[in-house]
Structures are given as structure tokens and as C-alpha cells.
Amino acid sequence: MGHSISGVGVLDKAVLILETSVDGASLAELVERTQLPRATAHRLAQALEQHRLLVRDAQGRWRPGPRLGELANEAPDVLLTAAEPILAMLRDQTGESAQLYLRRADDRICVAAAERSSGLRDTVPIGAVLPMTAGSAAQILLAWEPPEAVLPLLPRAKFTARILAEVRKRGWASSVAEREAGVASVSSPVRDRTGRVIAAVSVSGPIERLTRRPGERHAMAVVRAGQRLSGL
Template sequence: MFRVVGNNISGVGVLDKAVLILTACVDGASLAELVEHTGLPRATAHRLAQALEAHRMLVRDPRGRWHPGPRLGELSNATPDVLLTAAEPVLAVLRDQTGESAQLYRRRADERVCVAASERSSGLRDTVPIGSVLPMSAGSAAQILLAWEPAEAVLPLLPRCKFTGRTLAEVRRRGWAQSVAEREAGVASVSAPVRDRTGRVIAAISVSGPIERFGRRPGERHAMAVIRAGQRLSGL
């Protein structure tokens, strides 16, 4: 039996059980699945799920499956984003070290969103405004955001991608990605992963600019600076 059991147990029984319920509902769960995933008695799982639903921390779909509720998002939005707060100075340093525009991307389903950026002050540059939505099918940041995903999550996307599974394997091996005119003609980029405390890739940090400055092997010039920037943002 698979159970959602974490290493961090507070000792407050009802709280620990409620967290188990919330964790089990991330992708949706019926009452039977809650019992299976948490190991809790059926009556306990049902009572806690109903209580969390009353507080809008869970909601039920038409099939009766519980999902994360709106209150969780409201609480999350009220909390400063630690990664974005830390990213601003790190991106500025990366921009100054490389002389190129720097960006931070997060994945959103089959897209990636630029959530922070630091632009060159002059000269040719690749401007990616904060909030820009770009495809997961091209670009070094997309490669980073897919390279460490499980195969079953990546394979359906690959037919639409301008890179291959072999490319992603190489990204995993060396720890960084590069692209040359992959997303946009005349533009090159280099990206590295940003990881959470468990080691999961949660974002991609990048530099991008014109090919005439980056060359056809931009990773040779900028990979180490981008990797170090990603490491500074990891584990927050």
C-alpha cells in the first residue's frame, strides 16, 4: 500500500493527519484513495476531508473527488515569493558578469513563464518581459524544465519539440542547456536549473542574446556563470 508519509512529523496528531489528507489530494482523490494513500481509517479520512472542505482548503468535483481548494491559493498569494525576492539581485549579478540579459522561468503546464528578468542597459539584447509566456517546445530554459521530468511526462511533448530526448539526456549529464536560433531566429541562450530543498527542478535561470555575441557554442562562454547563479537560488 502506498502511503503519503513525510519525514517531518510535528507530533500534533490531527495536524499531521490533515497534512496527509491535503498531500493526497494534490492530483485529486476519492475517499477510497484517501484511505489507501494515507493509511488513515475511513471514518477519520472522511471527517478530516470534510473539515478541510468547510475551510475551503479542499473542494469536491462533480465525481466527488477532493482537490486543493481556493483557500490554499489565497494563503500562498499572501506570502512573499522567496524565490522571486532572491532572484532580483542574482539576475543582476548574472547580467553584469555575462553582459547579457538574464531571466528566470517557471513551468506552467505546457508553457513556461518569465517570472523575473534583468535586462542589458544598451546594445543588442533579447528582451523577454516579465510575464511573457513561451512554449516548452524550444529554447534552453524549456530543455532545463523538461530534462529532469519523468519520461512519461516528457514523451508526449517531444514530437512538438525542436530538441530530442538525446538532447535532454545530455542536459542532465552536464547540468546546463544551450540553444542557438531554436526559439527565435538570431537568438541564443544558456540555462541552468534552480532546485528546491529536495533537489527537484522548480525553475530555469538563463542568459540570452544575439548569436553574433554568443556564438554557436554559447555554453562554452556562459555555462559556469549560469550554473553558479542557479546554485545560489537553489534550496531556498
């Protein structure tokens, strides 16, 4: 390992171990990826495991531990804070209800929303749990996932692997009467600083207004909203 990033060498090495373990890593893989001495990598991984920052999976490989999520949940949610004005802007630009969704296992949860003040609208309350097998937001949350996270859901899904490939190519998704009869939607990804998709931002409303090709009408605005929320 080269010079210390923070000036505290052991901290830099511990963070390197955590980053290397995101997708799972054996001791040999930790050593190869970090270029740390075997004894150092093993000692740091064990120490991080004691603090529940790493855990061992069934194959004995280290992976991120539950304490990381606990610490994240205890911190102010920057994404939700930023989402409120951006969803309101998206609602005003499109004239449709806007939502932000996160994936939780085989469901997606609406964590923020901006509703139309009048007229027909697709009301999705904050906290609503919706399936990962229908709707443009579900397509977004699955399109960039590895096959093992997608394949178990496809037999029950209203969309196909080919549709998810198209979503990846164009950068947004649309649906017409997938989740609910009479409702159309358009969604785009929200990414973290590494480019990983962490959320989906959407607009939804009656097909009568969005038409059966809702992307032609609203994709650009939704994509821009996703870009504004990305990298926070």
C-alpha cells in the same frame, strides 16, 4: 502515525494528508501511505475538500485544491525577491541578459529579468509569454517533468526526448536559434526544498557573443545562480 511534529496532532495529520495527495490518492492509498485509521483519513480528506484544499479528480482521487494556489499567490514571493540581486549578478558575470521563467500550462512566463545596459542584447520583458516548445529554459522546465506532461509537446518542439535526457544528466540546457534566429541561451533549474524543478534561470544573447556552444562559456555561472535560488 508517530509523535506529533508540531504538538497539534490533528494539524500534523491534515498536512500529512495534503502531502500524500500531491500526485493523487484514493482513500485506500491515503490509508496505506499515512498509516492513519481509515475513518480518520476519510474525515480529514473530506474536511480539506470543504475548504478547497483538496479536490476530487475524474477518478475520484483527492488532489491539491485551488485554495492552496490562492494562498500562495497572496503571500510575498520569496523567489522573486531573491531573484533580483542574483540575476543582476549573473548578468554582470556573463555580460548577457538574465531571466527567470516559470511554467504556466503550455507556456513559460518571464517573471524576473536583468538586462544589459548597452550593446546587442536579447530583451525579454517581465511578463512575456514564450512557448514551451523552444529554448533552453523550456528544456529545463520539461526535462524533469513526468512523461504525460512532456509527450504532448514534443511533436511541436524544436528539441527531442533524447535532448531532454541529456539535460537531466548534465544539469543544464543550451539552445542556438531555437526560439529566435540569431539568439543563443543557457539555462539551469531552480528547485524547491523537495528537489522539484519550479523555475528556470537563463542567460541569453546574440550567437555572435555566446557562440554556437554557449554552454561552454556560461553553464557554470548559470548553474550556480540556479543553486543560489533553490531551496528557498
